[in-house]
Each structure stands twice: as C-alpha cells, then as structure tokens.
Amino acid sequence: MSRTTNHADGDIVRDLLSVADLLEEPQLARLYSYLADEDGATVQDVMDELELAQGTAYSYVNRLVDAGVIKVTQDEQPRQYAAREIDLTVTTAAGDRGYTITPVLIDAVGRRETNDDIDTYIDRHGVDGLATALTYAVARERGEVTHRLMAEDLTISPLAAEMILQALRAVVHDHYDIEEVGGSLNELDIDDTDSE
C-alpha cells in the first residue's frame, strides 16, 4: 500500500509516516487504542493491561511519543500518557479510493495479532480494504445492510464477508453506541461437557 498526500506541509507528512507505523505494527496499534480509551495511563498500566515486559512497554511508549501520536499528560512520576486524536485521510496509490485513519480503524488493525480473520483480511485486501469492511460492519450492526449485500458490492464471497463482519463486530460495539439485539451463542453453556 502506498500513501500519498496533496499537502506539502512537513507536519502532515510526519503524521502520516507515524500513523503508517501504527498500522504496520499491530502491537503499537493496540497500545494506541488502549491509551485512546483511557484518560491517562502509566507505563505500569500499559504493562499490566497489554501484558508487556517493562523494556518493551517503555520502548513502545517512547516510539509513540516521538511519533507524536501520544503525549505526556502528567510529567511528575509516574508519568501519565494519553492518545492524541488522529484523523487522517489517505489516498491509495491508484488514487481512486481514499480512506480515513481513525481510532476505530487503528483498534481493528491492532486486533489482527489475536484475530486470524482480521489478519487474513488485511493480507488479502490491505488496510484500505479493512477500512471499507469496517463501514459495512457498522451499517450491518445498525440493520442497514446484510453480509450478502456487502459481498455483492465488493465482489467477495458471502462467506468471506460474514467472517470479517463477525470479526469486526466487537470493534464496532466498543466504539459506536449501537444497541445489541437478539441472543448470543454465549448464552449456551460453553464449558458444559457431555456427561453421557
């Protein structure tokens, strides 16, 4: 995926590069998403929440500070960090499509490490493809579109559409206030085993 921008402004180019790092490293994306959810967090909080070793946590936090996507909110020890807002529109190399990098997209990318379906989809369709899938996932949770209509629009199989929509469902509900309807498979007793 290439990224271009019409702005010659150095700040924007720097922002774009730092955000590009976020999208390419799911661990950094997860850290950014965690800080975006919290008012302020310490490196100790980051270590506990993301299960990172101390050295790794400091290294990631420093990289995000240097990149300008998070900031120090309290300079006294222990230092507190918080996410800066990111909202950048990126144009693909072909120039025919654009997508916006938002906290919800960064969160979705950050989950590729723990979600095979998101990982496969990004490999196949790129981050811009995932951004498109995310808009369908939001619309589907709102009852405005079905997995079959998405499949038809994007010329992918309905099965592939259903898989990414289910994979993105948790992301959508974490970021958007959409009422959840219906039941859940989790109402079944998953841990129960056949006694017969």
Next chain:
Amino acid sequence: MSRLHVADTGLFVAMGQPSNSRYQAVGRFARRNDTTFVLPERVYDELTANDPDVETLPVDASIDEGWTTVASPLEFSDPVVSRAMDGVQRYIANADDRPADEVERADAALAALAAQYLSAGAVTEVYIYTTDIAAGKGLKPYSRVRDTGTQ
C-alpha cells in the same frame, strides 16, 4: 415436529471449527433438545462455496453428526412461499435503499422456507438464526427470530 430451526450462514461462522467450544456447545444443545438445524439450499451453497481465502467450515460434519440438514427445494407453486420471498427482498432493499431485484435471494429463502413449513401445517413455530439484523427484521412477520450474535 412442531418446531422448525432454520440456520443462516452466520450461525456456522460463529460456531467455527469442531475443535471450537462454540461448535461443541451448539451440537450438544441440538442433540439434547432433539433439534435439527435446517439450511436452505442457497445457504448451504454459500457455506460450502470454494473460497481460497476462507477456511472451510464443518457444515458437512454437522450433517454427518445428524444435527444439521439441507432443506429440499422450495415449493414456489405455493403462493405463500413466493409472497414471503418477495416481502423479505423488498424489506432488505428498502433498508439499504437499493432495488429489490438486486438483493440476493438467500435472505428471502430463509423466510420462504419458514412460510412453506407453516403453510403446510408441518410445524407451529419457526426459529431463524441469523446475524443480519436487516434480514431478521424483514423475517419477523414470518417467524420468531433469534440473532446469533457473537458477543
């Protein structure tokens, strides 16, 4: 049989592979309650279509295990069946603001199958398991709808 359980693609995607605890829980639930999930042909075709990007789902395994079956072809000569098809296609088209004839017919087939069984007096209740809220709402006049969300 007084109850028909119709499954959409989303149920099988949510269950995953036979090693997944959700797959096992649904299979156990079906056996204990003497329940068989019925798949409209179009849904079966969708689930078993060859897509190199997607891991094949164990639909045939659940059929072999006896708790899933594929429905026989819909009886379009029954006016209730074609009315149900048209009604659901119109509902989804309206929700998404596109022409009804562009809406894939698998969603509508869920309702048509329900309508066919009810109209024949073969069952008194139908449960439809779908993850598409738009399809679920469109199906409501024809059945009791369960959303099989994955949360």
